Amino acid sequence: MSERHNSYNKISESDNKNADTRPFLRRAMDGFGNIFALNICFVISSLPIITIGASLAALYSMCIRLQDGREETVLAGYITEFKKNFKQATKAYLAILVYLAVMLAEYIMINNIEGGISTFYTYVLLVEVVFFCLVVPFVFPLIACYENTLFNTFKNSFILAIGYLGSWIKIFIAWFAPIAFCVIYPTLFLYLWYMWLLFIFGAIAYGTSFTVRKVFNKNKELEEYTEKKAEEEAREAKKQAAKEAKEARKKSEEAEESEEAEVPEEVEELEEPKADEDDKRETSKSDNKKKSGDSKKNKKSK
Secondary structure (H helix, E strand, O other), X not given: OEOOEOOOEEOOOOOOOOOOOOOHHHHHHHHHHHHHHHHHHHHHHOOOOOOHHHHHHHHHHHHHHHHOOOOOOHHHHHHHHHHHHHHHHHHHHHHHHHHHXXXXXXXXXXXXXXXHHHHHHHHHHHHHHHHHHHHHHHHHHHHHHEEOOHHHHHHHHHHHHHHOHHHHHHHHHHHHHHHHHHHHOHHHHHHHHHHHHHHHHHHHHHHHHHHHHHHHHHHHHHHHHHHHHHHHHHHHHHHXXXXXXXXXXXXXXXXXXXXXXXXXXXXXXXXXXXXXXXXXXXXXXXXXXXXXXXXXXXXXXX
């Protein structure tokens, strides 16, 4: 993920690779107790409605930490994560509510109009629903485990959903299938409402946290591989640039040496005419002396 990739500060990840050596029954009982405690914390902290986003982020953060074996006191850890993620998670939750309100308004408008406009907005609404379903499952786990801007959180959530489609399907079905059944069949909710209050929210979050951790670990490995490859390419490019610079310097030195070798020849060529001129001067002087000597002899003879 860049910005995929690109752009994340990790604050929580599964680094504990040591296998749990406790007996299966002990681990099962501890897991059930943790899920029950987390579910109660989630329900109570979600009562103001506006805090549901922060509650989901804290729930996922605690599930991941418990699976990593890094948290023992559920209540204290949940309160800490709730406070830490409150601002960012509440912004994301409000943004999701606004998005849902826009889709609801479009749905009402589609039912009240006819013709081409209704068909157009029907396709727009379908695209918006698909985008919503792709983005939401990873939003609060990302807030729980990473520090990022709200825009990058939504963008990275969409990228993870596309890049890890199988994992997204698991998380989507785990959350939306039970809710859809309770909405479609209200009598089912009447029979199971107390299970939602005591166990179901925590069980879904705890179960999907295994998938979330795998996705984040795979994405981390991909980012590390990409960074390593980029560093290797940068080193190779640096070596190639140094090699080219060395070859350029070598060619420049050879050119300078060849120019220096050509200069004496030009000087000799320039000196040869000068020597000829000196010879001519000497010859003319000797001729003049000879002529003056002859003239003197002629005068004496006279």
